[in-house]
Amino acid sequence: MIYRSIQLNDLIKQVGRKEVEKILADFSCPLNDDIEYFIHKKAIEFELVGLSRTTLIYGSQYVEDLPKLVAFYSLSPKELTLAENLKRSERRQLFGTTYSLGQSIKSILIGQLSKNYTDGNDKLITGGILMSLIFEQIKKIDVLLSSTIVHIDCKDIPGLRSFYEKFGFKYYQTNDTLLCYVIPTKKIIEAKHYSTELKKEKIGC
Numbered sequence: 001m002i003y004r005s006i007q008l009n010d011l012i013k014q015v016g017r018k019e020v021e022k023i024l025a026d027f028s029c030p031l032n033d034d035i036e037y038f039i040h041k042k043a044i045e046f047e048l049v050g051l052s053r054t055t056l057i058y059g060s061q062y063v064e065d066l067p068k069l070v071a072f073y074s075l076s077p078k079e080l081t082l083a084e085n086l087k088r089s090e091r092r093q094l095f096g097t098t099y100s101l102g103q104s105i106k107s108i109l110i111g112q113l114s115k116n117y118t119d120g121n122d123k124l125i126t127g128g129i130l131m132s133l134i135f136e137q138i139k140k141i142d143v144l145l146s147s148t149i150v151h152i153d154c155k156d157i158p159g160l161r162s163f164y165e166k167f168g169f170k171y172y173q174t175n176d177t178l179l180c181y182v183i184p185t186k187k188i189i190e191a192k193h194y195s196t197e198l199k200k201e202k203i204g205c
Contacts, residue, residue: 001059001124004067005133008047008054020044027069028118035114039072052076052111057133059124070125073113073134075141079104080151080182094172094182095149108138108185110152131167135188147185153178 012020024043029035039054046052054074058067081104095105113130115122138150152169154160156179161171168191169181 001061002063002067003070003125003129003133004058005137006056006058008043008056011056012044012047017044023069026118027072027116029114030117032114035112038074038112039114043072043074046074046076054112055133055137057125057130059121061124068119068121068124069116070121071113071115071130073130073137074111075134075137076109076111077145077147078107078109078151080107080149080180094170095184105148106146107182108141108147108150110134110150127163135167135191138185138188142185142189149182149184150188151180151182153180155179 008020011023021044024039027036027039029039043052043054047054052074053076054072056069057071057073059070060067113134115125115127115130141147151172152164153175154164155177161179161181164181167183168187169183172180172182174180
């Protein structure tokens with residue numbers, strides 16, 4: 001497969017908001033209504049006011065094929081409040097450092113990620129490839145703007161928990177009904193375990 005990442009903001013500038021709305025309206029994720037609501041109703045507005053940055057992933061089997069929208073993800077800067085009673089060993093395990101970080105730390109939130117189930121496009125990309133592309137983007141961001149951790153909030157579903165744990169995320173705390181999983185940014189920068197996924201594919205930027 002050949003994958004190409006396109007920033008939503010760039011696409012809006014190239015083809016206009018109305019056309020982008022049509023593209024996003026065709027995105028389907030029957031497993032999660034919140035994801036569908038975000039990509040249909042919020043993604044463009046969040047992009048224009050700078051609340052998040054959404055990346056669309058297009059894929060095609062061959063160079064001459066028309067690329068299909070296979071997935072998306074969104075990232076945003078966030079501050080995460082730390083529990084006061086964290087032990088030194090827990091700080092190292094969760095945040096990759098025992099340095100006194102204060103009451104809150106800079107984080108990158110993976111706000112949304114999903115494959116596109118329209119017309120079976122979800123079968124053109126794996127969850128591993130999608131997460132690997134997210135990690136590659138975070139590595140690029142870190143060059144210009146550092147962060148201590150990356151975190152994601154997810155529902156308490158065994159399949160979701162095991163998926164994130166596979167990529168090195170660790171459970172940190174529960175916020176209302178969502179579980180907060182974290183991974184030190186430097187672990188992503190230094191990690192090699194996800195690069196094997198990408199080497200199997202042709203990745204465009």
